[in-house]
Amino acid sequence: MDFLKRNYGWMIVSLLALLPMLIISKMIQVDVGNGLSISLVENTIGDEQTTLDMLYHISGEFAIRWMTAVLTLTPVFIIFGIQHLFVRQAMGIATAIWSILHFIIFISAEGFLETFTQFNYIAGGIAVLILIPLLITSNRKSMKRLKKNWKKLQSLAYVAVGLSLLHVAILDKTWIIYAVIVSLGFVVRMPIVRDKFLERRKRKQGLTH
Structure with missing residues (x-):
């Protein structure tokens, strides 16, 4: 029970991050009869798009959704005082995994060199390399080993975003x-806006006590 109380947030995020894999699993067929072979199953969801296009779309959409969710955590803390380090960590992991999966699907469909043909592809590729x-x-071991440098490294997430x-x-x-959502979050982070929210929270806490 203590384990569940400490890690329920991390477990919920992990479950939500893995659920779309159920959709993806229906689009992929793995055959181990004559060695390992992986193929795509077409027309699994009744859409005109190919399975590869759908995989590309789904992975990209969930990557940006998780990235946006991570960046809303600090504004939520500033406004409401709600913070959970391990939820942030789990969301960050989900963001990176979905982004890397999205990139793998892209190069599988278009080829690695296609990454350098358009500015938006280059931007996305660099973002994945940063993630x-x-x-x-x-993880905790890296935090202890890198110490202050860990925060500096993690700050590169803003570049990736x-x-x-x-x-x-x-x-x-x-x-x-x-x-737009991310931009509003950065507005809340601005010192003049952040301080107003923090002062309001303190006044409310003072009234409740």
């Missing part, structure tokens, strides 16, 4: 809503 070391060091938002905004204008 890889952040994923590898997203900027590049990712640029990538999706150019690729699909409808995804610009994520950029």
